[in-house]
Amino acid sequence: MRQSHLFTKTRREAPADEVAKNAQFLIRGGFVHKEMAGVYSFLPLGLRVLEKVCGIIRKEMKTLGAEEIFFSSLQNRVLWQTTDRWDDERVDNWFKTKMKSGTEVGLGFTHEEPITAMLKTHLHSFRDLPLSLFQIQTKFRNETRAKSGIMRCREFLMKDLYSFSRTLPEHEAFYEKVKGAYRNIFDAVGIGGETFLTFAAGGTFSKYSHEFQTVTEAGEDTIHLCEKCRVAVNEEILHEQKTCPVCGTATLTPKRAVEVGNIFSLGTRFAEALRLTYRDEGGKEAFPIMGSYGLGLARLIGAVVEIHSDSAGIIWPRNVSPFEVHLISVDGGKEEVRGVAEELYRSLSERGVSVLFDDRDARAGEKFADADLIGIPYRAVVSERSLKEGGIELKERGREHIVLVPKSDIPTFTFA
Amino acid sequence: MRQSHLFTKTRREAPADEVAKNAQFLIRGGFVHKEMAGVYSFLPLGLRVLEKVCGIIRKEMKTLGAEEIFFSSLQNRVLWQTTDRWDDERVDNWFKTKMKSGTEVGLGFTHEEPITAMLKTHLHSFRDLPLSLFQIQTKFRNETRAKSGIMRCREFLMKDLYSFSRTLPEHEAFYEKVKGAYRNIFDAVGIGGETFLTFAAGGTFSKYSHEFQTVTEAGEDTIHLCEKCRVAVNEEILHEQKTCPVCGTATLTPKRAVEVGNIFSLGTRFAEALRLTYRDEGGKEAFPIMGSYGLGLARLIGAVVEIHSDSAGIIWPRNVSPFEVHLISVDGGKEEVRGVAEELYRSLSERGVSVLFDDRDARAGEKFADADLIGIPYRAVVSERSLKEGGIELKERGREHIVLVPKSDIPTFTFA
Numbered sequence: 068m069r070q071s072h073l074f075t076k077t078r079r080e081a082p083a084d085e086v087a088k089n090a091q092f093l094i095r096g097g098f099v100h101k102e103m104a105g106v107y108s109f110l111p112l113g114l115r116v117l118e119k120v121c122g123i124i125r126k127e128m129k130t131l132g133a134e135e136i137f138f139s140s141l142q143n144r145v146l147w148q149t150t151d152r153w154d155d156e157r158v159d160n161w162f163k164t165k166m167k168s169g170t171e172v173g174l175g176f177t178h179e180e181p182i183t184a185m186l187k188t189h190l191h192s193f194r195d196l197p198l199s200l201f202q203i204q205t206k207f208r209n210e211t212r213a214k215s216g217i218m219r220c221r222e223f224l225m226k227d228l229y230s231f232s233r234t235l236p237e238h239e240a241f242y243e244k245v246k247g248a249y250r251n252i253f254d255a256v257g258i259g260g261e262t263f264l265t266f267a268a269g270g271t272f273s274k275y276s277h278e279f280q281t282v283t284e285a286g287e288d289t290i291h292l293c294e295k296c297r298v299a300v301n302e303e304i305l306h307e308q309k310t311c312p313v314c315g316t317a318t319l320t321p322k323r324a325v326e327v328g329n330i331f332s333l334g335t336r337f338a339e340a341l342r343l344t345y346r347d348e349g350g351k352e353a354f355p356i357m358g359s360y361g362l363g364l365a366r367l368i369g370a371v372v373e374i375h376s377d378s379a380g381i382i383w384p385r386n387v388s389p390f391e392v393h394l395i396s397v398d399g400g401k402e403e404v405r406g407v408a409e410e411l412y413r414s415l416s417e418r419g420v421s422v423l424f425d426d427r428d429a430r431a432g433e434k435f436a437d438a439d440l441i442g443i444p445y446r447a448v449v450s451e452r453s454l455k456e457g458g459i460e461l462k463e464r465g466r467e468h469i470v471l472v473p474k475s476d477i478p479t480f481t482f483a
Numbered sequence: 484m485r486q487s488h489l490f491t492k493t494r495r496e497a498p499a500d501e502v503a504k505n506a507q508f509l510i511r512g513g514f515v516h517k518e519m520a521g522v523y524s525f526l527p528l529g530l531r532v533l534e535k536v537c538g539i540i541r542k543e544m545k546t547l548g549a550e551e552i553f554f555s556s557l558q559n560r561v562l563w564q565t566t567d568r569w570d571d572e573r574v575d576n577w578f579k580t581k582m583k584s585g586t587e588v589g590l591g592f593t594h595e596e597p598i599t600a601m602l603k604t605h606l607h608s609f610r611d612l613p614l615s616l617f618q619i620q621t622k623f624r625n626e627t628r629a630k631s632g633i634m635r636c637r638e639f640l641m642k643d644l645y646s647f648s649r650t651l652p653e654h655e656a657f658y659e660k661v662k663g664a665y666r667n668i669f670d671a672v673g674i675g676g677e678t679f680l681t682f683a684a685g686g687t688f689s690k691y692s693h694e695f696q697t698v699t700e701a702g703e704d705t706i707h708l709c710e711k712c713r714v715a716v717n718e719e720i721l722h723e724q725k726t727c728p729v730c731g732t733a734t735l736t737p738k739r740a741v742e743v744g745n746i747f748s749l750g751t752r753f754a755e756a757l758r759l760t761y762r763d764e765g766g767k768e769a770f771p772i773m774g775s776y777g778l779g780l781a782r783l784i785g786a787v788v789e790i791h792s793d794s795a796g797i798i799w800p801r802n803v804s805p806f807e808v809h810l811i812s813v814d815g816g817k818e819e820v821r822g823v824a825e826e827l828y829r830s831l832s833e834r835g836v837s838v839l840f841d842d843r844d845a846r847a848g849e850k851f852a853d854a855d856l857i858g859i860p861y862r863a864v865v866s867e868r869s870l871k872e873g874g875i876e877l878k879e880r881g882r883e884h885i886v887l888v889p890k891s892d893i894p895t896f897t898f899a
Contacts, residue, residue, distance in 0.1 A: 074550055074614045076605050100601045102555050103588070108601065109553040117553070134490055137525040137533070139518050140556070140621060141638045164580045164590065166637070167627045172519070174580065174590075185516045185524065189492050198490045205556060205621060211583045221582070222557045 068390070069412075070425045073097070075110045077437045087285055089369035090216025092381050096440045098389075105213025105221035107365065112441065115389035117224070120364055121203055123255045123386060124226050127248040131241075133199040133228055138181055140205060142173035146180040150340040160208040162221075174207035179359055182229050183337040190231070193347050196355060197237055201228035203364070215287055218325050218369040226362040231338075231355040233347070238356040242332060245360050249279055249328050252362070257384030258370050262327060265290050266312050267301040269332075275304070275312075279328040283373040286325035293319055327367050333357040375465075381442030382465040390423040393443040397431045397450035407474075408449040411459065414478060439464070447472075484806070485828075486841045489513070491526045493853045503701055505785035506632025508797050512857045514805075521629025521637035523781065528857065531805035533640070536780055537619055539671045539802060540642050543664040547657075549615040549644055554597055556621060558589035562596040566756040576624040578637075590623035595775055598645050599753040606647070609763050612771060613653055617644040619780070631703055634741050634785040642778040647754075647771040649763070654772040658748060661776050665695055665744050668778070673800030674786050678743060681706050682728050683717040689748040691720065691728075696740035699789040704742055707735035715740075743783050749773040791881075797858030798881040806839040809859035813847040813866035823890075824865040827875065830894060855880065863888075 075097030082101055085091055090107070093099045098113035109117055128135070147153035153173070155161060162174040175181070182200060190196070206225045213219050228245065232238035246264065253262040258281050265278040280290045280299060290299035293311035300308050300319060310317045335354035338344070347353040368387070375382045385391070392415060396408035412424040423443060425434050431450070438446050448460040458473040472480055491513030498517055501507055506523070509515045514529035525533055544551070563569035569589070571577060578590040591597070598616060606612070622641045629635050644661065648654035662680065669678040674697050681694040696706045696715060706715040709727035716724050716735060726733045751770035754760070763769040784803070791798045801807070808831060812824035821842075828840040839859060841850050847866070854862050864876040874889040888896055 072548075072550075074602075074605055074611065074616065076607070078604060097605070100604075102597060103557065103559050106555045106557045106559075108555050108597065110601075110605075111550045111552060114551055114553050132488075134488075134527045135530055136527060137530050139522045139524050139638050141519065141522045141623070143519050143522075162580045164578045167625055181518060181524065185526075186490075188494060188516075189490055189513070189526075191492070195490065200490065207557070209583055222555050 068423055070423055071427050073111060073423075075112060077440050085216065086214060087216025087218065087369070088376065089218060089285065089372040092372055092376055092440065092442075093217060093368075096381060096442070099217065103221075105210055105219065107217050107220065112389045113368075116368055116383070116387055117364060119387045119389075120256060120367060123252055124203065124362065124364075127251050128201045128226070128228065131199060131228075131244055131248055133201045133230075136182075136200050136202050137204060138175070138178050138202055140175050140207065142175045142181065144171050144173060146184050146341065147173060150180055150337060152180070160210060162207045162209045175204075176206055176208045177359070177361070178202070178204075178227055179229065179333065179337050179357070180341065183341045183343050183357070186231065187341070187343050190343065190345050190355070192345055193233055193353075196345060197230065197232045197241060199228060199230040199241065201226060215285060215325070216369055217365040218285065218373075219287065220365055223366070224364040226364065228360040228362075230358040230360070232358075233353070233355065235356060238332065238358055242330065242358055245330055245358070246277070249330070249360075249362070252367075253279065253281075253327070256367060256371055256387050258327070258367075258374055261370075261374055263290065263292060263297055263299045263324075265299040265301050265324075265326075266304065266308060267329070268304055273332040273334075275308075276329060276331045278326045278330075280324035281327050281370040281374070282322045282324045283370060284323050285369075285373045286323040288324050288326055290322055290324045291319035292322050299324075325366065325370055325373075327370050328360070328362045330360045331358060333359055376442070377465060379436070380440030383442045383444055385444050388443050389441075390421045390443050392420055392422045392445045392447055393425065393438045393441065394422050395425040395431075395434050395438060395446060395448045397434065397448055399431075399451075400428075401451060404449055404451055404454060407454060407459075411447070411449060411477060484839055486839055487843050489527060489839075491528060493856055501632065502630060503632025503634065503785070504792065505634060505701065505788040508788055508792055508856065508858075509633065509784075512797060515633065519637075521626055521635060523633050523636065528805045529784075532784055532799070532803055533780060535803045535805075536672060536783060539668055540619065540778065540780075543667050544617045544642070544644065547615060547644075547660055547664055549617045549646075552598075552616050552618050553620060554591070554594050554618055556591050556623065558591045558597065560587050560589060562600050562757065563589060566596055566753060568596070576626060578623045578625045591620075592622055592624045593775070593777070594618070594620075594643055595645065595749065595753050595773070596757065599757045599759050599773070602647065603757070603759050606759065606761050606771070608761055609649055609769075611761060613646065613648045613657060615644060615646040615657065617642060631701060631741070632785055633781040634701065634789075635703065636781055639782070640780040642780065644776040646774040646776070648774075649769070649771065651772060654748065654774055658746065658774055661746055661774070662693070665746070665776075665778070668783075669695065669697075669743070672783060672787055672803050674743070674783075674790055677790055678786075679706065679708060679713055679715045679740075681715040681717050681740075681742075682720065682724060683745070684720055685748075689750075691724075692745060692747045694742045694746075695744040697743050697786040697790070698738045698740045699786060700739050701785075701789045702739040702741035704740050706738055706740045708738050709735055741782065741786055741789075743786050744776070744778040746776045747774060749775055792858070793881060795852070796856035799858045799860060801860050804859050805857075806837045806859050808836055808838045808861045808863055809841065809854045809857065810838050811841040811847075811850050811854060811862060811864045813850065813864060815847075815867075816844075817867060820865055820867055820870060823870060823875075827863070827865060827893060 081091040265280040289302040296313040338354040398404035497507040705718040712729040754770040814820035
């Protein structure tokens with residue numbers, strides 16, 4: 068894409084009330100726009116990152132055998148009253164509104180209730196199980212404070228996955244598979260090394276639930292990490308779990324971290340409350356065993372930016388970068404230089420390389436600063452100097468080393 | 484996809500309160516799930532249709548040169564007060580809710596205000612114009628009644644496009660291009676022949692706005708159609724426009740119709756209210772001229788179902804069908820028959836044909852009834868009888884004629 072056609076402009080400053088690095092860079096780079104505290108809109112560059120992340124997630128969900136759905140945000144009060152999660156005393160982050168008739172409706176912060184209720188018309192027999200459903204859909208949470216940029220939002224896209232199993236071993240096997248899928252996702256987006264399986268408060272049906280926490284100073288949680296086993300204990304359960312749940316050591320290191328995913332065993336709580344049953348192998352009515360698995364997309368992107376950035380801007384991991392190559396024409400109006408840049412843009416695009424082409428009539432310094440801020444992994448510069456030296460200058464974002472690629476190598480050059 | 488793996492089941496009956504044909508078939512076929520009146524969730528088959536429609540729309544938006552964005556649902560009251568569209572007296576279908584602080588926020592029913600406000604940080608010079616932005620995003624409208632199935636929803640996906648131009652001729656040229664893009668979309672989804680450009684109430688900046696109305700008994704509007712010019716007048720302006728706006732004839736035929744799209748010239752109303760300006764060629768501050776262009780996705784799908792269906796179910800146009808071929812194995816447990824069906828499923832999938840494979844252990848009659856309800860354009864049946872006759876039976880949904888495709892032709896057979 069030609070940068071002159073991109074309507075978003077980089078900005079020298081983020082809004083004054085924006086303290087989080089992730090949101091500062093994403094706003095300054097033209098990825099997102101801040102609507103209100105905790106509410107962000109996605110601009111074209113941000114949407115490209117979001118689509119990359121969605122692609123990675125969908126691939127893993129497909130491997131798990133989960134089917135994709137897309138549920139409504141408006142929530143029927145009756146369902147949530149049945150499971151005792153409607154009252155603000157029970158769930159303190161509801162956004163609620165009213166229909167013209169005066170009936171209250173909620174804005175979904177999660178979807179266990181409607182998905183369980185929907186299955187009452189689709190789940191009949193043990194042959195229909197196990198089954199798993201996921202969606203990538205907007206959630207609303209009425210947070211008291213929202214100060215971590217796009218890592219704690221009042222409205223955000225979430226991947227939520229729900230599983231229904233016949234037996235506890237079947238449920239547990241799927242639960243373990245999801246852990247693996249989450250690992251793959253964190254590795255693919257570039258935060259695998261900083262993200263740790265963390266034991267957290269469990270709820271009714273299991274001693275602990277599991278979170279995935281990414282270590283970053285911008286995080287709002289504190290985890291206690293066993294460096295050897297690479298698992299952690301959330302501070303909230305440290306009073307009951309003072310040692311590493313794997314090796315038993317008491318040597319745990321406190322770290323600031325952000326929760327990028329969580330997985331829950333829910334047992335038959337929702338199926339029982341909403342009367343979702345199936346006929347088992349013996350013809351008897353039984354409740355399926357449920358699990359739910361969340362992943363916040365903006366939070367994931369925020370964590371990537373916190374980890375992959377320097378003082379000049381973002382350094383996107385290749386898998387989630389909005390483009391593969393940032394091609395910069397430093398032509399100062401010189402036709403020969405511009406011609407080579409145009410030709411390179413054409414040939415790279417034809418070869419299927421996604422290129423942001425800075426064809427703007429702007430100073431070199433401004434173009435370089437923008438490239439650093441936007442953070443595309445490869446920067447290719449065509450200038451009078453580079454052509455004199457016989458080619459183009461190639462530099463990886465976040466490294467100083469510049470390679471001269473000879474003109475003759477350009478048609479077949481691969482970025483690796 | 485194997486039908487045995489699809490978690491949704493067809494249903495003999497839709498919910499008792501569902502009177503609209505579109506929703507009845509879409510619910511019974513397992514495309515959507517009704518959460519409340521006017522609120523539907525998409526199940527896997529429905530999501531496939533939705534994605535086809537999104538693909539068609541995105542292609543046309545790209546051709547227009549529009550960039551894709553994704554804006555928030557939560558709306559900042561201050562923006563809408565500035566344009567005088569916050570008060571319930573002015574806009575009667577707001578859903579509003581409150582943050583913990585007590586501040587009211589709205590749920591977007593359209594996005595002129597936030598997009599105009601966002602551009603204040605990205606639009607600077609005449610060189611940045613013209614520009615157009617679109618999104619496919621959830622809208623909320625607090626409808627008093629919702630009785631037309633998925634054609635009048637309280638929550639629904641909309642494609643909304645916004646254009647910003649320097650001059651009136653530039654705006655008008657884009658406006659005409661959008662009309663063409665909409666025509667292409669309606670043709671592609673299969674309602675082009677029944678959809679008419681309709682003159683409707685204009686508002687402040689133009690005498691009329693334009694709607695696209697699809698003629699169907701299920702529609703809630705009445706339009707007055709000039710059969711010759713194939714344009715219509717919305718009943719709401721019939722008192723001032725009694726004749727065809729193109730040829731002037733007074734012979735207009737009243738028809739029931741549903742509004743599937745609308746396009747508006749907005750002039751500088753929003754730019755002026757929100758102080759969005761740019762520097763024109765002479766260095767002076769100027770307001771861009773705005774247009775907005777809506778298209779309701781569920782409404783479009785509802786209109787397709789109303790038009791393309793019979794008493795047995797849906798007859799999807801090929802472009803929007805969830806699958807290309809419904810392959811049905813009528814094997815009654817016979818291994819030879821099942822083997823041919825499996826082989827055909829494998830070879831079609833390998834050739835990139837999208838197939839729903841009814842591999843269920845069910846009676847032939849049940850499979851045929853489900854195929855008619857689900858409405859995939861081609862039905863291929865492998866049975867003992869068809870194999871005796873030397874091949875498979877191929878039938879188009881909505882036609883009676885059955886063709887026997889010889890076994891030897893199967894590897895290269897194309898559906899056309």
